[in-house]
Amino acid sequence: xxxxxxxxxxxxxxxxxxxxxxxxxxxxxxxxxxxxxxxxxxxxxxxxxxxxxxxxxxxxxxxxxxxxxxxxxxxxxxxxxxxxxxxxxxxxxxxxxxxxxxxxxxxxxxxxxxxxxxxxxxxxxxxxxxxxxxxxxxxxxxxxxxxxxxxxxxxxxxxxxxxxx
Numbered sequence: 703x704x705x706x707x708x709x710x711x712x713x714x715x716x717x718x719x720x721x722x723x724x725x726x727x728x729x730x731x732x733x734x735x736x737x738x739x740x741x742x743x744x745x746x747x748x749x750x751x752x753x754x755x756x757x758x759x760x761x762x763x764x765x766x767x768x769x770x771x772x773x774x775x776x777x778x779x780x781x782x783x784x785x786x787x788x789x790x791x792x793x794x795x796x797x798x799x800x801x802x803x804x805x806x807x808x809x810x811x812x813x814x815x816x817x818x819x820x821x822x823x824x825x826x827x828x829x830x831x832x833x834x835x836x837x838x839x840x841x842x843x844x845x846x847x848x849x850x851x852x853x854x855x856x857x858x859x860x861x862x863x864x865x866x867x
Contacts, residue, residue, distance in 0.1 A: 713737055715764040719748060721755025738769045747773055758784055779837040782814045787843055805844040808853070811835060828857055828864035
């Protein structure tokens with residue numbers, strides 16, 4: 703027999719899903735079914751909470767207490783960079799392997815780096831900025847019209863100044 707249900711116990715579940723879409727409840731069921739939640743209801747709540755991340759793969763943090771789920775979006779660096787490009791939402795079933803050829807400003811890179819700072823392993827903000835620039839390079843976008851790696855070299859040479867925090 704399973705142990706008695708504790709209403710004050712907090713469980714945290716991380717999921718990857720596509721923003722703005724109701725994911726397959728068959729993927730949710732093994733994770734949240736044993737916790738006493740309805741996968742269909744949680745799927746609808748996730749779709750509501752991720753509406754402004756439409757079409758992007760993002761990580762979701764479900765905090766479950768007393769059979770109630772709070773949904774929090776934990777965006778990755780690539781999702782933040784793609785969102786900063788302000789591309790129209792795409793249909794992931796029809797368009798595959800698209801190139802993100804836009805350009806974002808260095809100020810947007812700094813704001814993304816500040817958002818990702820707590821998850822970064824870098825000692826200083828300039829290291830986090832370089833992580834974001836590496837992500838931008840792998841996505842294929844430019845920074846102020848320049849290639850991201852040239853911006854990284856400018857930071858290393860001291861031509862581009864990064865704030866302390």
